[in-house]
């Protein structure tokens with residue numbers, strides 16, 4: 451494709467992006483990726499789809515790395531794909547831009563059918579619209595930091611002065627100012643990760659796809675890079691899809707988390723939804739050690755106020771973390787009122803907040819009457835709010 455044609459294709463892609471702000475960025479329905487002989491027959495054959503992973507392997511020699519998965523990725527969100535090793539995270543995310551060819555299902559990017567895209571449209575998708583940041587950033591060892599960052603722009607055909615300028619901006623953005631002329635080998639692991647990040651950002655994709663980019667880093671640098679991603683996301687609002695097998699990373703970064711097991715999404719929700727209401731024992735096991743009060747908000751801890759309580763107490767917003775409300779209650783010595791847009795939604799006090807910390811909030815919800823009467827805390831006479 452000529453440079454002009456390629457530029458036009460990019461403009462068209464950008465125009466599409468601008469024209470369709472409301473819908474999901476990625477829309478995935480009934481997606482399958484089966485590896486192995488005659489993989490195509492698996493998704494449509496009920497006698498095979500009902501088999502477990504090991505039964506399927508035994509009977510057909512196939513592995514269903516992604517099994518009938520459906521979800522949307524919304525504009526501007528950090529969508530985390532989490533799960534144990536081998537659960538299908540990388541395969542799923544690679545299917546999104548067809549770095550791995552899906553076996554069945556539908557897949558749209560900003561309303562465009564990705565499955566029917568030809569070679570050139572796919573190249574455009576990967577280069578300009580949804581860029582992948584790999585664990586091993588694949589930096590070019592003999593090029594300077596600046597030239598590494600400019601690499602994607604060079605491929606796009608951007609003239610040298612412009613791409614050097616843009617690369618310098620990106621190098622500064624990820625905190626590597628002054629290191630532009632070094633070679634990757636003269637940088638620490640964390641700095642190399644930043645170069646990879648700057649290179650991905652330089653092409654200004656609508657979506658950044660990260661495949662466990664920080665898993666090889668030591669914990670402090672890892673934390674640093676997570677903060678970097680959060681900062682960039684806050685500043686730019688770019689949509690990000692982030693693979694990790696680390697729950698704390700998922701909770702820190704994710705607006706929503708898709709939890710995978712054996713190729714399926716077993717739960718998809720906000721960190722709070724997943725921690726507060728694990729879908730099954732697998733998810734429960736994952737979130738067992740999470741400090742609940744640092745993820746769950748007072749919306750889930752509140753109870754109706756009685757008449758006397760409705761007029762007193764510090765006001766907190768419904769998305770206030772339980773840990774912050776505990777500090778407020780401890781300081782003031784009285785309950786807090788949960789208020790949204792001037793309307794009181796309920797009350798949290800030491801008893802209701804401790805219920806969350808102890809992990810009893812789900813049980814309390816299931817048999818609130820008995821527990822509340824017995825403990826005298828939740829059993830108080832309440833007024834409707």
Ligand SMILES: Nc1ncnc2c1ncn2[C@@H]1O[C@H](COP(=O)(O)OP(=O)(O)OP(=O)(O)O)[C@@H](O)[C@H]1O
Pocket residue numbers: 485486513514515533534535536537538539540541542695
């Ligand atoms: N090219 C392939 N051929 C056959 N099976 C494959 C292939 N790639 C992946 N698989 C299998 O598909 C399943 C999912 O693998 P995938 O790499 O997507 O998992 P993952 O969750 O990303 O794992 P990890 O966290 O270890 O990277 C695994 O059982 C894996 O062995």
